[in-house]
Amino acid sequence: NSSGDGLVKCEQAVKLDGSASIEQIIIEKLIEGPTEDKLKAIIPKGTKLNSTSTKEGVCYVDLTQDFLNTLEGVSDSVTIYGIVNSLSELSTISKVQFMIDGQSVASYHEGLAFDQLFERNLDIIKTE
Numbered sequence: 647n648s649s650g651d652g653l654v655k656c657e658q659a660v661k662l663d664g665s666a667s668i669e670q671i672i673i674e675k676l677i678e679g680p681t682e683d684k685l686k687a688i689i690p691k692g693t694k695l696n697s698t699s700t701k702e703g704v705c706y707v708d709l710t711q712d713f714l715n716t717l718e719g720v721s722d723s724v725t726i727y728g729i730v731n732s733l734s735e736l737s738t739i740s741k742v743q744f745m746i747d748g749q750s751v752a753s754y755h756e757g758l759a760f761d762q763l764f765e766r767n768l769d770i771i772k773t774e
Contacts, residue, residue: 648684650720652772653728656680669698669705669739672732688728690715696747703740704763705733711747714754722755727767734766741765 647654658681660671673695679687692712699706707729717725730742741763744751754760 647772648686650686650724653688653724653731653770654685654772656682656685667698667700668736669700669707669733670695672736673698673707673709673729676729676732686720688717688720688725689713690717690725696745700738703738705739705742706745707733707742708745708748714746714751716755722758723767723770726754726758726760726764727770730764731766731768731771 658675660675662668662671666674677689677693677695679689690712692710692715694710694712696708696710697706698708726744729744733739733742742765743763744760750761752759752761
């Protein structure tokens with residue numbers, strides 16, 4: 647949202663041509679940022695997606711080191727759950743595990759445990 651403390655629904659139409667997985671497309675759209683001016687980006691600039699894979703309901707997301715940069719005006723929870731909630735919209739995904747350049751990272755910024763499985767968080771969803 648405009649204050650950076652919650653998520654609002656933002657839909658985008660995409661064409662699936664088989665060259666990328668739906669998980670990859672979702673994350674790449676999040677990296678691109680919102681199409682509406684009043685909304686804030688939730689992923690730090692320069693972040694790239696290394697890979698995604700989904701096994702037994704868990705989506706494994708490997709991002710570049712840039713993801714660990716602080717994003718001014720956006721809470722850490724919004725960044726994490728923006729990805730988790732978007733991916734868990736897919737019926738095949740119930741949890742998300744993050745990696746940075748192929749490695750597990752113990753914490754995200756100021757102590758948010760990052761080496762765990764994340765599940766959808768509906769409490770962070772706001773209406774604007």
